[in-house]
Amino acid sequence: MIKINENYKKLQASYLFVEISKRVSEFQKKNPDKEIIRMGIGDVTLPLPAVCTSAMHKAVDDLANAKTFKGYGPEQGYDFLREPIAENDFKSLGVSADEIFVSDGAKCDTANIQELFSQDTVIALPDPVYPVYSDTNVMAGRSGNFINGRYENFIYLDSTEKNNFIPDLPSKKPDLIYLCFPNNPTGATAAKDQLKKWVDYAKENKALILFDAAYEAFIRDASLPKSIFEIAGAKEVAVEFRSFSKTAGFTGVRCGFIAISKECKVWDKEGNSHSLHALWNRRHSTKFNGASYPIQKGAAAIYTPEGKKEVKDMIDYYLTNAKVIRESMEKLGYKCTGGDNSPYVWVKTGKPSWDFFDFLLDKTGVVCTPGAGFGACGEGYVRFSAFNSKEKTEAAMAKVAEFVK
Ligand code: MLT
DSSP, X not given: OOOOXXXXXXXXXXXXXXXXXXXXXXXXXHOTTSOOEEOSSOOOOSOOOHHHHHHHHHHHXXXXXTTTOOOSOOTTOOHXXXXXXXXXXXXXXTOOGGGEEEESOHHHHHHHGGGGSOTTOOXXXXXXXXXXXXXXXXXXXXXXXXXXTEETTOEEEEOOGGGTTOOOOOSSOXXXXXXXXXOTXXXXXOXXXXXXXXXHHHHHHTXXXXXXXXXXXXXXXXXXXXXXXXXXXXXXXXXXXXXXXHHHSOTTTOOEEEEOOTTOEEEOTTSOEXXXXXHHHHHHHHHOOOSOHHHHHHHHHTTSHHHHHHHHHHHHHHHHHHHHHHHHHHHTTOOEEESSSSSEEEEEOSSOHHHHHHHHHHXXXXXXXXXXXXXXXXXXXXXXXXXXXXXXXXXXXXXXXXXXX
């Protein structure tokens, strides 16, 4: 008899964005004439930068020619991409090209990395949280049971209005700490001294920080850190995830990377240290055969002068939408966070979040993401994504204003 992984039975309902899609499709079926404006999942709407698509076209031509054809590439990514990543994103921070592992996106990377760690690893994750961090550890059997809205073995790092959505250090000691800044879903950003606290804490406790920087391109405030490696000592205790999805519109074509310093150490049960870089390299080259050549060529084009300009314009466009959302919601009297150095605006609704979601969908056709879907601390909030078009964002806000009136 084939038996299932019992841990899957502990997962709550369906994956958040699947549940939202289900509700939206049901609504659409019942109201075929009603326009839906999607501001739920953070999926981009602008086309890929022209510099990326022309690099991809050229790469496809390479594949059509026996002289330039490519079969399997290096699992860790081609040097033509790893080198500009290291040079542009990490040069002053001392991360080199061979410490970059290119992948098919940050979702898979943040989901997969937990399998390097022991079954009894104590997990700390923010609440509200990007569900992938939590669900993958549930699947791996580290959660314990779901009791009163929380998994009994997880340490929840409450991110609330009280702490400006920047979690405090926990009272119980974790081994593995998930942090994400600019934050998904709250849009909050962490200052250097706030990240330093976490780096020092991880050092003191031989813990590891998994730092999700998928939204770093949205940081416009020069005083804010874009990388955890801006904090002294972070290379020993943190790894960083990055994604081209939100930076350059790659949600559909998929490309991201992890930066793992060779200085980063983890331990076995005898207390001997191991290189996390070597462990990930082992896993990555066993289970992954490299992101596709045309996609990596497209990603590398982002680092050219034209690529940088196109990406900046793209991010500016979405940040303008975020500003529109935040200002409109604030005008209606809602307290908001995010939307300045982030594409997400986190809105305090004063109502249960799924009720607000359903009500908004029903009255206006606008889709947001219910905060409760990201954890207990998200109850009473919804998240708006700025990734729709300018026109639709403005239309959505006009409809919301009408309905709230
Ligand atoms: C989100 O809406 O939170 C993100 O788009 C999800 C993701 O990047 O996987």
